[in-house]
Amino acid sequence: MRHLRGNLTTLVTTVLALALLGVAAGFVWSALAPVSQYVITDTGPELVDLETQTLIQADGWxxxxxxVCGLLSGVAAYLLARRRPVAALLGLAGGGLLAGYIALLVGSSAKGTIHASGPGGVATTASLGLTAHGVMFAWPVAATGIFWVVEFVVTYRLRGQA
Incomplete structure (x- = not known):
């Protein structure tokens, strides 16, 4: 029972820590990513520059x-919870997904203001968003991947010493 409680504590702590880190990551993404310029017309918002790369750049950032957050959290989880690797990995995977979603929510709500109005409509910057939703998996994949890489390197060295 004590072993189960320890694993559950590791899992929940990891998920909650990553969720908090997701808030900070959302603000960082909001600060780094460029926003697209839109014009609000009678038919709805339209890009000012149809050849803009800002949507792709936002996904890239x-x-x-x-x-980066995945790599840092994976190393931290290994250092803090290596005695409970399964719970730590489950926490990194689930917490990484949750943190990515929270970062998306925070970052997308941190920008978006009306700059000017003109005869063709109201010029505005839209809130950030993702067009390539696969980037949501960057955090959990990096976190679990680096956890296993560090585990392999450490156990490989230990086997070589024995």
């Missing part, structure tokens, strides 16, 4: 922030 989200992936970079997710990868």
């Amino acid at each position: 989200f992936a970079v922030v997710g990868l």
Whole structure:
């Protein structure tokens, strides 16, 4: 029973810690990613520049922030919870997904203001969003991957010493 309680504590603590880190990651993404310029017309919002790369750049910055946070959280989880690897990995996977979603919510609500109005409509910047939803997996994949890499390196060295 004590073993189960310890695993559950590790799992929940990891998920909650990553959820809090997701809030910070959302603000970082919001600060780094460019926003797209839209014009609000009678038919709805339309991109000012149809050839803009800002939508792709926002996805790229989200992936970079997710990868960095995943690498840091994977190493931290290994250092703090290596005695409970299954619980730590489950926490990294679930918590990484949750943190990515929270980062998306926070980052997408941190930007978006009306800049000017004109005869063709109201010019505005839209809130950030993702067009490539696969980048949501950057955090949990990086976190679990680095956990296993560190585990392999450490156990490989220990086997070589024996």
